[in-house]
Amino acid sequence: METTESALVIVGAGHAGSELAVSARQQGWAGPIMLLGEEGFLPYQRPPLSKAFLAGTADAESLALRSQSAYDSARIELRLGARMTRIDRAARYIELADGTHIHYSKLALCTGGRPRQLACAGIDAHHHPTNLLYLRTQKDAEAIRSHLQSGSQLVVIGGGYVGLEVAASAIALGAKVTLLEAQPRVLARVAGPALSTFYESVHRAAGVDVRTGVSLRKVHTEAGRIDRIECEDGESFKADMVVAGLGMLVNDDAARVAGLATDAGLEVDAFSCTRDPDIVAAGDCTVHHSPLYERTIRLESVPNALDQARAAAAWLCGKPKPNHGVPWFWSDQYDLKLQMVGLSQGYDRCVLRGATASRSFCAFYLQGDRLLAVDAVNRPGDFMVAKRALAKPVTLPPEIDLADESRALKDVLAVAPPVAVTGNH
Ligand SMILES: Cc1cc2nc3c(=O)[nH]c(=O)nc-3n(C[C@H](O)[C@H](O)[C@H](O)COP(=O)(O)OP(=O)(O)OC[C@H]3O[C@@H](n4cnc5c(N)ncnc54)[C@H](O)[C@@H]3O)c2cc1C
Secondary structure, X not given: OEOOOOOEEEEOOOHHHHHHHHHHHHOOOOOOEEEEEOOOOOOEOOHHHHOHHHHOOOOHHHHEOOOHHHHHHOOEEXXXXXXXXXXXXXXXXXXXXXXXXXXXXXXXXXXXXXEOOOOXXXXXXXXXXOOEEOOOOHHHHHHHHHHOOOOOEEEEEOOOHHHHHHXXXXXXXXXXXXXXXXXXXXXXXXXXXXXXXHHHHHHHHHOOEEEOOOOEEEEEEEOOEEEEEEEOXXXXXXXXXXXXXXXXXXXXXXXXXOOOEOOOOEEEOOOOEOOOOOEEEOOOOEEEEEOOOOEEEOOOOHHHHHHHHHHHHHHHOOOOOOOOOOOEEEEEEOOEEEEEEEOOOOOOEEEEEOOHHHOOEEEXXXXXXXXXXXXXXXXXXXXXXXXXXXXXOEEOOOOOOOOOOOOOHHHHHHOOOOOOOOOOO
């Protein structure tokens, strides 16, 4: 057993884990800090994996969140290639895959997620087709890049952000791309029809064969590789490579066994505390109650991972500061920067400000008079205004016309009186 006094052990060396380690040191954690992760790389940024890194305009060095010397000077012990397999809460230690036990005073779980696997007739769980790839890690991105050549036929399954970004990057590399989406439109889970229609038309104009409402019937393999994908309507798509972007599953195996996770993920409060006073958690692996939206949510975004990590560090250092960050996210495709703030689920009205044809517009999602969320395409100024406004609930009097661009957005949103919220945090 490795034992150290007042040791903070952080499992998962991604966005949340790296930030938590550095932030805990900055906020006054005096004892040892160990950051361990199963990947073999210094903690790195994931967003470029489907964007600049995949398209070849960013290299591996540029992905690192911090240099080795930054961890050294903050006296953070990095242990890479180390996988936690078990948590013993009573004895306060974790077990690694190689059998090592590491004692903790406080434990932070920042284990993120892994890609949801494609389930389809023709896929044998024991013989994974060599050209069926997923994208979560740097290794995944390197594998996709090494398969992508000019003229090669890529089939992307899933029209969410990752699928669309992979399609855009592959087109930039000269690949032929078909994108298959089961829902009637791309981005169906996260955006309204106007955004979906816009992004479908942009991808089609760039040369992506976008198919929506598609059900897969069978994956045909030859010599261990997918040769073609057959759909329920009888149409088939030849493939040199298939990338499935079907969302993620939470990495919570050990936390579940230790009684810290529900079906949705590890439950934390606004201080990133779990139900065990010695264990905090942050990032994609968590769920929390949102007072703003009055429901339990799981956010898969860098800003949330960083906010929760900082809140966890503050709490661990005896300086509790609740995290009430508003959800936000971004996606880069072609020349388009999409920035989203708030959660649009449950909206009953969508108002566009600016014309989609201009490739610079906002979509406002409202439920009655309440503004729930804003998507901004190539409008960073409006996004910043919306992000500031949505930090609190916003109601808009019916006479306000969000589409009227004769008034600056900051003036329009400034008039909105706040709504009372009944959240319990
Ligand atoms: C391709 C792609 C593009 C994205 N683009 C954007 C974007 O544009 N904007 C945005 O906001 N977000 C984006 N995201 C989401 C964003 O990357 C995540 O929200 C963020 O990485 C979450 O950070 P995390 O630290 O919670 O988890 P992760 O970054 O997943 O890190 C978790 C780490 O824990 C390790 N781990 C897991 N289990 C164990 C274990 N048992 N023992 C040891 N180590 C373990 C994992 O190997 C991993 O390294 C993107 C994600 C992907 C995959």
